[in-house]
Amino acid sequence: MFVEHNTLSNEARVWVYPASRKFYPQEIEELKTKLEDFVSSWKNSKEEFKASFDIKYDRFIIFYAEDNISLTNADIDEQVSFVLTLQNEYELDLLDKMNVSFKQGEFVQYKEIKAFKKMLKEKSVSSKTIVFDNLVQSKYDLEYHWEVPITESWYNRFL
Structure with a gap:
């Protein structure tokens, strides 16, 4: 229902x-x-x-x-x-959980992981950049742990 x-x-x-x-x-x-x-x-x-x-x-x-x-x-x-x-x-991708969704200002960006790593290396994004953890499993986690700084996500291994 x-x-x-x-x-x-x-x-x-x-x-x-x-x-x-x-x-x-x-x-x-x-x-x-x-x-x-x-x-x-x-x-x-x-x-x-x-x-x-x-x-x-x-x-x-x-x-x-x-x-x-x-x-x-x-x-x-x-x-x-x-x-x-x-x-x-x-005509879009919805099932590729390995790509990165993140905020740049008020805009949400979507990049392949390889391109995102390059952006980190080039300092186009920082450890404070907000990323979306699309692997959250509960409504509570969605509310409080979905939009987090890179340092609080599994992407922090790329820093």
Whole structure:
């Protein structure tokens, strides 16, 4: 059942899919409809399954699922299959978790890890640059540990 993501508990599971480009304004409403349709029918369960989504910075698709229902591998596969469909339809990458999303001023950038390492070496970004840890797993972690300085992320090994 689709619910607003802000009504879910802090323990709700999250999956973050970074897009290789911003979604265009004309794509957002259509994308929201597709996401809500998917989330509404995602898991057929006798138990009450609450799930949601969000689009942040016009660049990240985030799925939420209340942690009181166990998700099977088939449920996760269904989500990934849906994301693959979006990836093909919108002609962008959503599944490459090894690329880096980071802030430069008010803008969110997306770079291949190799290019990001070069930027660090050239001091185009610093240890204070905010990166997105797209491997967070709970709503709480998304809120408090998703946007962090490089020094507090796994990217700190490149400093």
